[in-house]
Amino acid sequence: VIQIKRQNMTHMVQQVHNQDLVVTFLGQPQRNCSVIYLRIKGFFSDFDFGMDNESGFDDGMERAQEVTVNLTFNQAACGVNKELDLNLMVECGRCKGSKSEPGTSSSVCPSCQGSGMQSVNSGPFLMRSTCSRCGGSGRIIKNACHDCKGRGKVSQRKTIRVSIPAGVEDGQSLRVSLGERAVQELWVTVRVEKSKTFRRDGSDVHSDVNISLPLAALGGKLSVPGIYGDIAIDIPKGSCSHDRIRLPGKGIARMNSFGYGDHYLNIRIQPPKRLTDVQRALLLAMAEMDDLPAVINGVTMTTDGKQAIDDTDQFLLSQIRTVLKRYEITKSKSSSAESAEETRKKSKM
Ligand SMILES: [Zn+2]
Ligand SMILES: [Zn+2]
Structure with missing residues (x-):
């Protein structure tokens, strides 16, 4: 049982016999009918609700095959070629799909006159189903092909090369063309692994x-x-x-x-998780200049709102502070000298 969405309605599709499907309209309680037969070409391809279409629907198509392919994140992102070993139904080489032994031919089904359908009146609906005599093909095979036993197709192990396009997402399905002689559709559903990085x-x-x-x-x-x-x-x-x-x-x-x-x-x-003595001393020296209203571990706030570190027993830190203090003094001296020079220049003018 699968669910498909079409024209904003969810249908529950159930395969009953041969290629007849039962479609149940879900979430449509106002509709009188809950079950309706429909004719279908293939399995996933477009179908119609046509009750008046007289043409037979047995076009020799098999039920579509669905396979799942696992991809890494990068394979899905960049695209990849995958080789799949599958048992696929292909046209019988002996009868070329005609179902009859070479040299013999089939005749029109007398029950359905070749339409492949039979009608049954059921309440307000005219129910149509596959002709039970010919199985929907509309023809009766007298001499069935020896290779395919009159099915017109045979199962074959095949290696299919599928090129997955770049950009596929997890859960997406791709229809894969199997060539002209194919009697089956192939759908590949991709499963994409999560990436640790992306x-x-x-x-x-x-x-x-x-x-x-x-x-x-x-x-x-x-x-x-x-x-x-x-x-x-x-x-x-x-x-x-x-x-x-x-x-x-x-x-x-x-x-x-x-x-x-x-x-x-x-x-x-990412700050370092474990600090070396040097890193710790440098960070504490920086913490002393921090102006965020926070109390940093190892630093105390003085009464005038400044950060201060007790550098007793902290040789490296006291050395750094000495260097920094010396730098401050040199800087203020040179800047006062500069401003004195400026004043001198201005007074000259
Ligand atoms: Zn055959
Ligand atoms: Zn028939």
Whole structure:
């Protein structure tokens, strides 16, 4: 039992015998009929509800075969060729699909006069079903072909090469052409594995980029994995976590239009998990200059609202502070000297 959607109605389709299908209209309680016979060509191809179409429907098509193919994220994104070993129904080579032994011929079915259908009156509906005598073919075979026993087709092991187009999504089905002599349709449903690196949103791709604290603050260059290979990117200085970098056209090929989607990089700043003595001393020295209203571990707030560190027993930190203090003094001296020079120049003019 499968469910199909057609003209905004959901039908439950059930195969009963041969190629007759029972269609149940779901969610349509106002309709009197719940079951209707329909004629079908193939299995998934277009069908009609035509009660008055007199032509027989046995065109020799077999039920479509459906296979599932597992793909990695990258195979689905970039496309891939897959080889499938399948048992497929093909036209019988001996009778060329005529069902009769070569040199003999079939005759018109006397029960249905070749239409392949028989009618039964049932309440308000004229029910039509396959002719029970000829099985819907409209013809009676006198000398059945030896190879196919009068079926006109035989099962054959075949290797089918299927080229999966770039951009297929999990659960999508593709109709595969099996050539002119095919008496069957092949549908390939793809199952796409999730990627550890990439997330997909239609034809766009998203991934995370972990960057260090200095890289975030100072900016720089970095190589990140893209779906077609590594991509060199610029990290702007002052980058924040969750900042987004858009790489136009680096996404997945669009299935229903031209071009490619975009690749979005989500920045994640990763501070070092374990600090070395040097890193700790440098960060504490920086923390002393921090002006965010927060209390950083190892730093105390003085009464005038400044950050201060007790550097007793912290040799490296006290050294850094000494250097920084010396730098501050030199800077203020030179700037006061500069301003004195400026004043002197101005007074001369
Ligand atoms: Zn045959
Ligand atoms: Zn018949």
